[in-house]
Amino acid sequence: MSILTRVEGAHAATKPGRGAPGRLSVVAATGFLVLAACYMLLPVYWLLVSSTKSQGDLVSTPGLLPAHWHLGDNLAALFAQQDGVFARWLLNSLLYAGAGAAVATALAAAAGYALAKYEFRGREAVFSVVLGGVLVPASALALPLFLLFAQVNATNTFWSVFLPSIVSPFGVYLSRIFATASVPDEVLEAARMDGAGELRIFRTIVLRLMSPALVTVFLFQFVVIWNNFLLPLVMLQDDDLYPVTLGLFTWQSQTSRLPQLQTLTIVGALISVVPIVLTFLLLQRYWRAGLSAGAVKS
Amino acid sequence: MTTTTAPPRARRRPARQALAPYAFLLPFLVPFVLFTLLPVGYAFWQSLHRTERTGGTFGHTHSVFAGFQQYADVVHEPFFGDSVVRVGVFALVQIPVMLLLALVLALLLDSTVARLKRFFRLVYFVPYGIPGVVAAVMWAFLYDPRLSPIVDLLRSAGTRVDLLGSHLILFSIGNVVTWTYTGYNMLILYSALQALPADIGEAARVDGAGGWTIATRIKIPLIRPALVLTGVFSIIGTFQLFTEPQVFRTISTSVTSTYTPNLAAYSLASGDNYSEAAALSVLLAAVTFLLSFAFLRLTSRRQR
Numbered sequence: 001m002s003i004l005t006r007v008e009g010a011h012a013a014t015k016p017g018r019g020a021p022g023r024l025s026v027v028a029a030t031g032f033l034v035l036a037a038c039y040m041l042l043p044v045y046w047l048l049v050s051s052t053k054s055q056g057d058l059v060s061t062p063g064l065l066p067a068h069w070h071l072g073d074n075l076a077a078l079f080a081q082q083d084g085v086f087a088r089w090l091l092n093s094l095l096y097a098g099a100g101a102a103v104a105t106a107l108a109a110a111a112g113y114a115l116a117k118y119e120f121r122g123r124e125a126v127f128s129v130v131l132g133g134v135l136v137p138a139s140a141l142a143l144p145l146f147l148l149f150a151q152v153n154a155t156n157t158f159w160s161v162f163l164p165s166i167v168s169p170f171g172v173y174l175s176r177i178f179a180t181a182s183v184p185d186e187v188l189e190a191a192r193m194d195g196a197g198e199l200r201i202f203r204t205i206v207l208r209l210m211s212p213a214l215v216t217v218f219l220f221q222f223v224v225i226w227n228n229f230l231l232p233l234v235m236l237q238d239d240d241l242y243p244v245t246l247g248l249f250t251w252q253s254q255t256s257r258l259p260q261l262q263t264l265t266i267v268g269a270l271i272s273v274v275p276i277v278l279t280f281l282l283l284q285r286y287w288r289a290g291l292s293a294g295a296v297k298s
Numbered sequence: 299m300t301t302t303t304a305p306p307r308a309r310r311r312p313a314r315q316a317l318a319p320y321a322f323l324l325p326f327l328v329p330f331v332l333f334t335l336l337p338v339g340y341a342f343w344q345s346l347h348r349t350e351r352t353g354g355t356f357g358h359t360h361s362v363f364a365g366f367q368q369y370a371d372v373v374h375e376p377f378f379g380d381s382v383v384r385v386g387v388f389a390l391v392q393i394p395v396m397l398l399l400a401l402v403l404a405l406l407l408d409s410t411v412a413r414l415k416r417f418f419r420l421v422y423f424v425p426y427g428i429p430g431v432v433a434a435v436m437w438a439f440l441y442d443p444r445l446s447p448i449v450d451l452l453r454s455a456g457t458r459v460d461l462l463g464s465h466l467i468l469f470s471i472g473n474v475v476t477w478t479y480t481g482y483n484m485l486i487l488y489s490a491l492q493a494l495p496a497d498i499g500e501a502a503r504v505d506g507a508g509g510w511t512i513a514t515r516i517k518i519p520l521i522r523p524a525l526v527l528t529g530v531f532s533i534i535g536t537f538q539l540f541t542e543p544q545v546f547r548t549i550s551t552s553v554t555s556t557y558t559p560n561l562a563a564y565s566l567a568s569g570d571n572y573s574e575a576a577a578l579s580v581l582l583a584a585v586t587f588l589l590s591f592a593f594l595r596l597t598s599r600r601q602r
Binding site for chain 2: 032043044130166
């Protein structure tokens with residue numbers, strides 16, 4: 001069987017016979033998988049159930065059992081709190097993560113293509129520095145970025161969170177791998193023969209060939225920005241600029257003084273999580289592409 | 299394709315082609331330098347300087363070169379050793395537990411034993427889709443004695459535990475990290491397993507090897523690069539530990555403002571002690587980088 005034609009089900013296609021698993025090992029394995037699934041899903045289940053409870057029921061009824069349906073009222077309260085600041089946080093997150101990831105993907109695609117398809121002086125040096133950037137986690141950069149932005153009085157602005165997030169060294173790394181694999185030299189040569197300029201070749205041919213890979217790059221960066229907590233925490237004081245993660249954190253940190261914020265935080269967490277989990281599950285194929293590229297090529 | 303004479307403007311093309319890669323790289327490199335290299339460089343510069351005031355509390359401030367004095371100060375702070383030991387212990391316990399769990403799940407999903415593979419794979423990946431802060435907030439409620447179903451269950455079983463007390467809090471944080479990242483690591487390992495040629499396992503099976511032997515003798519050695527990768531990512535993540543303790547700080551007195559090195563750096567910066575915060579950040583980034591590098595070196599050498 002050739003590796004190229006092998007599909008995901010190949011393992012399962014093994015004929016039962018000698019060495020086929022016994023019933024006992026199937027039961028044991030399935031049992032373990034189910035246990036692990038319960039562990040992964042229990043908090044999510046708790047979040048779902050708790051979102052439907054009133055503040056009173058939340059405290060007084062058993063945590064894992066549903067009580068009176070109160071989700072509608074909770075949602076109304078959530079979006080009414082502080083003149084609808086929660087909707088604003090959602091929009092901010094969407095803007096930071098959506099626009100940030102789009103710009104980051106465009107920059108990474110161009111850079112990755114250049115590193116993969118051109119011979120030029122300093123190519124390996126640039127790539128090494130970019131790879132070093134992959135190993136520097138976002139949380140290690142947050143404080144240095146804050147110190148730098150404070151120097152030019154640019155903290156507590158939209159740009160202080162947005163601009164750092166358009167840089168994705170990991171995106172460049174992935175783009176380079178994908179450009180090498182999916183853009184044939186012959187196509188580029190043919191286009192040059194036909195008189196197409198370099199930029200036009202990139203826009204009309206390369207981007208199209210790389211587009212499945214670029215979805216992966218976009219998704220990775222989207223989640224990185226959506227999840228980033230330390231950078232907005234150090235940069236922003238004005239809660240109109242908060243992303244939803246930081247907003248929920250500030251509510252949660254006040255629950256000791258204001259217990260009624262518990263319900264709002266729980267419903268807010270649910271609302272903030274649903275869209276991203278859905279995108280995640282729907283686009284799982286692109287995730288696997290990125291993860292396997294990272295794992296196999298290293 | 300024809301190889302007839304090229305159009306006249308082709309003569310200019312080599313020059314344009316030579317400039318093109320730089321033009322494609324520049325839009326990435328400018329923000330990369332500004333928002334990755336420059337902050338690190340600036341933090342290093344700032345870590346070598348101390349702010350001094352002349353003319354009393356309200357006088358002018360100016361920075362004075364202090365060499366590595368800030369580093370010496372930070373290292374001698376009592377919190378420094380405590381927080382480093384804490385993340386060290388955390389790394390030694392939590393990383394192996396998480397990676398072992400991820401490996402077992404990946405092997406099971408890759409084997410012929412498991413059923414409903416697609417469903418389980420989806421379920422295990424759900425926590426990774428939840429932002430770290432939201433996951434921590436959720437678990438904070440699940441640990442909170444006022445609301446926690448876990449504490450309730452244990453109480454009805456006759457044990458009283460304080461999941462936010464000083465004895466268990468590190469374990470509680472470890473649980474959140476394990477919950478969040480096991481599925482992610484599982485997927486990396488699973489992708490590597492799926493990339494192995496299927497005939498490897500089949501050949502061994504024909505030779506009479508059992509599932510356990512195939513997993514430990516054949517599959518695990520072959521996915522070593524992926525295991526190393528998950529190890530490096532986990533080490534980086536652990537030494538940067540911030541979000542979970544920061545969230546738990548709001549409901550537990552057991553988490554101090556200097557609980558982890560990153561939390562300490564944040565606290566120093568919010569206390570306007572920028573120079574020491576910079577020194578600690580640089581130190582932390584350097585140590586993280588060196589540890590991952592050493593781990594990569596060590597594991598790749600043993601392979602040969």
